[in-house]
Amino acid sequence: MGRGLLHVYLGAAPGVGKTFTMLEEGRRLRDQGLDVVVGIVETHGRAGTAKLVEGLEVLPRRRVDHRSVALDEFDVEGLIARAPQWALIDELAHTNAPGSLNPKRWLDVGMLLDAGINVMSTVNIQHIDSLHDVVEKITGIAQKETIPDSILRAADQIELVDLAPEALRARLSGGFVYPAGTIDAALSNYFRLGNLTALRELALLWLADEVDVALKAYRSEHGIGQKWEARERVVVALPGGPEGETLVRRGARIAARSSGGELLAVHVSGADGLAAADPGSLATQRTLVEQLGGEYHHVVGDDTPTALVDFARGANATQLVIGVSRRSRLTALLTGAGIGATVIRESGDIDVHIVTHAAAGSLALPRLGGALTIRRQLMGGAVALLGLPLLTLGLSAIRSDETITSDVLLYQLLIVIVALVGGLRPAVPTAVLAGLLLDFFFVAPLYTVTINDPRHLLALVIFLVVAVLVSVVVDSSARRSRAARRSASEAETLATVAGSVLRGQDALQALIDRLREVFSLDSVLLESDGEVLYEAASSGVPEQPQRRGAAEPLTTTAVFDLSESARLVLAGRVLEASDRRILAAFLSQIESALVQRRLTAEAESIKPLEQADRMRTALLAAVGHDLRTPLSSATAAVSSLRSREVQWSADDRDDLLRTAEESLLTLADLVSNLLDVSRLQAGVLAVASSEVGLDEIVPLALDELHVVAGAVVVNVSPQLPPVICDPALLQRVLVNLLSNALRYAPAGQPPILSGSAFADTVELRVIDQGPGIPDERLTDAFQPFQRLGDTDNTSGVGLGLALSRGFVEAMGGTLEAEVTPGGGLTMVVSLRPGRHAPLHPMEVAAS
Numbered sequence: 001m002g003r004g005l006l007h008v009y010l011g012a013a014p015g016v017g018k019t020f021t022m023l024e025e026g027r028r029l030r031d032q033g034l035d036v037v038v039g040i041v042e043t044h045g046r047a048g049t050a051k052l053v054e055g056l057e058v059l060p061r062r063r064v065d066h067r068s069v070a071l072d073e074f075d076v077e078g079l080i081a082r083a084p085q086w087a088l089i090d091e092l093a094h095t096n097a098p099g100s101l102n103p104k105r106w107l108d109v110g111m112l113l114d115a116g117i118n119v120m121s122t123v124n125i126q127h128i129d130s131l132h133d134v135v136e137k138i139t140g141i142a143q144k145e146t147i148p149d150s151i152l153r154a155a156d157q158i159e160l161v162d163l164a165p166e167a168l169r170a171r172l173s174g175g176f177v178y179p180a181g182t183i184d185a186a187l188s189n190y191f192r193l194g195n196l197t198a199l200r201e202l203a204l205l206w207l208a209d210e211v212d213v214a215l216k217a218y219r220s221e222h223g224i225g226q227k228w229e230a231r232e233r234v235v236v237a238l239p240g241g242p243e244g245e246t247l248v249r250r251g252a253r254i255a256a257r258s259s260g261g262e263l264l265a266v267h268v269s270g271a272d273g274l275a276a277a278d279p280g281s282l283a284t285q286r287t288l289v290e291q292l293g294g295e296y297h298h299v300v301g302d303d304t305p306t307a308l309v310d311f312a313r314g315a316n317a318t319q320l321v322i323g324v325s326r327r328s329r330l331t332a333l334l335t336g337a338g339i340g341a342t343v344i345r346e347s348g349d350i351d352v353h354i355v356t357h358a359a360a361g362s363l364a365l366p367r368l369g370g371a372l373t374i375r376r377q378l379m380g381g382a383v384a385l386l387g388l389p390l391l392t393l394g395l396s397a398i399r400s401d402e403t404i405t406s407d408v409l410l411y412q413l414l415i416v417i418v419a420l421v422g423g424l425r426p427a428v429p430t431a432v433l434a435g436l437l438l439d440f441f442f443v444a445p446l447y448t449v450t451i452n453d454p455r456h457l458l459a460l461v462i463f464l465v466v467a468v469l470v471s472v473v474v475d476s477s478a479r480r481s482r483a484a485r486r487s488a489s490e491a492e493t494l495a496t497v498a499g500s501v502l503r504g505q506d507a508l509q510a511l512i513d514r515l516r517e518v519f520s521l522d523s524v525l526l527e528s529d530g531e532v533l534y535e536a537a538s539s540g541v542p543e544q545p546q547r548r549g550a551a552e553p554l555t556t557t558a559v560f561d562l563s564e565s566a567r568l569v570l571a572g573r574v575l576e577a578s579d580r581r582i583l584a585a586f587l588s589q590i591e592s593a594l595v596q597r598r599l600t601a602e603a604e605s606i607k608p609l610e611q612a613d614r615m616r617t618a619l620l621a622a623v624g625h626d627l628r629t630p631l632s633s634a635t636a637a638v639s640s641l642r643s644r645e646v647q648w649s650a651d652d653r654d655d656l657l658r659t660a661e662e663s664l665l666t667l668a669d670l671v672s673n674l675l676d677v678s679r680l681q682a683g684v685l686a687v688a689s690s691e692v693g694l695d696e697i698v699p700l701a702l703d704e705l706h707v708v709a710g711a712v713v714v715n716v717s718p719q720l721p722p723v724i725c726d727p728a729l730l731q732r733v734l735v736n737l738l739s740n741a742l743r744y745a746p747a748g749q750p751p752i753l754s755g756s757a758f759a760d761t762v763e764l765r766v767i768d769q770g771p772g773i774p775d776e777r778l779t780d781a782f783q784p785f786q787r788l789g790d791t792d793n794t795s796g797v798g799l800g801l802a803l804s805r806g807f808v809e810a811m812g813g814t815l816e817a818e819v820t821p822g823g824g825l826t827m828v829v830s831l832r833p834g835r836h837a838p839l840h841p842m843e844v845a846a847s
Contacts (some may be wrong), residue, residue, distance in 0.1 A: 004113040004119060006109070006156050007118070007121075007157045008122070008123055008155045009159050011125065011160075011161045011163075011203070012162070012200040012202070013168065013191070013200075015168055017161050017163060018161045019042070019043075023041065023049065023052035026088045026120065027056065039087045040059070040091075041088060041090045042090050044177075046177070059082065062075035064098075073097050074105065083117065087118070088119075089105065089112070091122060092122060092123040093127035093145045106147050125199055127143060129147060131206065135199070138195055139195050140758070165193050165197050168191070173187065173821040187821075189756075189758040190758070232254065232257070233261070233319070234254050234262065234320075235251075235311065236250075236263070236321045237321065238267040239323060240282055244285040245285055246323070249292075254319055264294060265296050266308065267296075267297075268299050268301050268307045268311075297517055305346060308320070312347070321352075321353045322340055324356045340354050377422045380421040380425075380427065383421050383422070384418045384426055387417070387418070388433055395442070396442075411435075411463070412434075412463065415466060416466065419470035427471045507596065508533065512536045512590075519573070519575060523535065524537075527567050527569065558575065562587065562590060563594065630663035633663040634664050637657070637659045688728075689812070690726075691723070692724075694716050694720055694722075694762075694764065697734065698716055698734065704731070704735050711750055712752075713752045713753070716754065721762060721833040723762045723831040723834065724811070724834060725811045725831055726807075726810075730811070733829060736803065737766040740768075740801070761831070763828055763829065764828075764829040765828050766826070768825055768826075770824050773817065801815075811831065812831070815829055
């Protein structure tokens with residue numbers, strides 16, 4: 001009998017529907033006539049899951065006694081004896097009870113597979129061993145039950161059961177996943193929207209990696225050596241003209257053909273770059289790229305094709321889109337192969353798309369300009385070597401005494417052409433050779449180099465002077481053109497940097513990123529006091545291990561001190577002298593950004609003072625009204641008692657004394673709260689924190705409120721770990737929160753005080769089903785002098801929640817407001833557990 005098949009349903013989190021999907025597939029196989037047995041399925045009290053189990057054969061569980069406790073476990077031996085075609089085994093990562101045949105359920109499944117039984121099972125992404133640390137960083141929970149990656153990778157089929165995070169939270173709120181008592185804690189802890197989104201992405205990426213491994217195995221088995229690109233990264237070269245929009249849209253369409261395709265646009269500017277860029281066109285194209293979900297980059301390179309290909313390789317591009325050259329055919333003929341041909345030759349395995357556009361080259365005259373590179377000089381020499389023999393042969397065929405003048409002029413024209421093409425170096429030898437050839441073939445006596453007439457010597461000197469003068473003009477023009485293009489490139493680079501900052505990017509990070517791109521550096525580090533503030537590194541360069549306080553890369557090009565504590569470290573190619581000017585501009589901008597950063601930090605440090613000033617102003621405004629009422633009531637009651645004009649009965653005297661007492665107590669509470677607010681604002685509130693059990697504080701808070709039995713539902717388990725707090729402050733917080741909940745809770749629906757432990761946090765939740773607070777005003781509820789609706793004169797100045805949050809934060813915790821599922825308000829107090837508190841997330845929760 002062969003080994004059985006393993007079919008695994010993978011989910012990002014509990015409740016996505018793995019077990020439900022597995023049971024549906026089991027029922028489908030049973031309806032097809034196959035022998036299907038439920039080995040073990042955990043319904044967790046979910047009615048829909050339990051209903052799917054009905055009608056399927058369920059294997060009886062085996063009883064295991066552990067420390068006098070009877071536990072029900074999966075009977076692997078019984079299922080092997082039953083020998084069905086398919087077995088449904090839930091929770092593959094489950095840890096079996098001590099005394100079981102195997103310590104882990106995935107070992108039980110291995111025995112079933114060896115016995116030839118096909119198995120369907122379920123597992124969550126957080127239980128995969130290789131993702132243990134990643135999941136812990138996301139959720140704050142160290143998973144105890146894990147399964148080796150090799151077990152899952154050996155599965156014959158892995159199917160992802162996916163559910164959007166919003167839909168999963170809706171299921172949880174509706175009570176379809178956990179019991180009602182644990183819903184609030186679950187929504188606020190493990191099932192946060194951010195947690196679920198990250199876990200979902202992790203599951204999708206892990207499964208995508210498995211698909212890629214399967215694809216590689218298939219290609220290996222079938223001897224397919226050609227690369228199959230599943231994802232495309234398209235780089236679009238923007239020449240700086242109006243045709244760039246056409247290229248961007250074409251690149252976006254190419255990227256959209258592949259799932260997960262990326263679009264990158266790059267403009268290369270430099271001495272030998274494309275035509276001078278139009279800043280307006282580039283700005284428009286950059287906006288278009290960002291609207292299409294792409295990224296815009298700007299680099300400087302002396303050789304545009306090389307810079308373009310280097311950028312594409314550094315970005316791991318699969319496709320490169322460039323436009324048809326705007327140069328005319330005549331220009332291409334004179335200057336040789338264009339950018340497109342060079343890019344194609346150097347691109348290697350990167351596919352190159354050449355896209356036509358309205359600005360493609362026509363029969364226009366070539367533009368002059370550009371530095372006289374070695375290539376230009378070699379081209380001038382080639383024109384001389386080819387032109388001199390051909391001109392001499394042609395003129396020799398029609399030689400006569402009357403043609404000597406035209407012969408001299410034609411040689412002179414060739415010298416000018418050579419000077420225009422190659423400059424001084426090829427023009428001077430050409431002038432000398434032209435003079436010698438003219439004397440040898442056209443001046444008597446023929447076929448000898450003899451200067452008998454001084455006029456012949458003058459002609460040779462004139463040849464040399466003309467060659468030198470034309471070459472000097474060409475070189476000067478080339479230098480000025482190169483300087484102008486360099487200045488334009490620098491201005492464009494600085495404009496790009498400024499645009500990045502204006503669009504809201506972090507100024508320092510934008511400057512560091514653009515600096516690395518502009519000079520094609522491997523990395524740029526900005527350090528302050530020995531620590532790395534910002535870093536930009538090339539994606540094509542592997543990250544170097546850094547140690548804090550000494551983040552200098554292994555290979556350093558230059559280090560620039562920006563201030564007493566900050567410095568800039570550049571790693572990569574050595575910068576040329578011509579790069580220093582724009583580098584100085586970058587350094588100046590970075591220094592200014594550092595100053596701005598320091599000023600911003602100082603401004604932030606002043607904000608508490610501003611807030612304290614606003615608090616004092618608000619206190620004065622509130623005290624004038626809210627303290628006058630109890631003072632007036634107490635004064636009137638005492639004055640009435642002292643009056644000799646009225647004879648008060650015993651009951652009247654008691655009422656007046658009660659009024660005076662209540663007013664004075666209210667006044668004392670208000671003054672106490674105001675003093676506490678002042679201490680909080682000044683940062684001098686005395687906090688005596690210690691490890692205290694919640695079962696000690698909760699009864700004291702309830703006693704202070706004088707609540708009758710059933711007025712508050714308490715779900716705080718004595719198994720909860722102790723918390724680090726000031727007992728008196730925490731008691732005041734609970735009294736404030738519970739008094740608010742009691743005030744607004746509707747009749748017949750008492751507020752709930754529940755406790756739970758999650759990761760490194762212990763939470764107390766005060767839940768009511770009252771009118772609640774609109775989402776947009778949840779934050780305002782913690783501001784001083786905020787009250788819901790009209791209140792009587794004993795309600796105070798609205799400092800309760802503000803004080804409660806201040807007290808909790810002073811103890812190192814947090815106080816947040818949430819909307820209660822179904823309506824109402826939930827106040828969540830989060831505190832740190834004691835050092836020796838054993839936490840078992842999602843296991844220690846009040847029920």
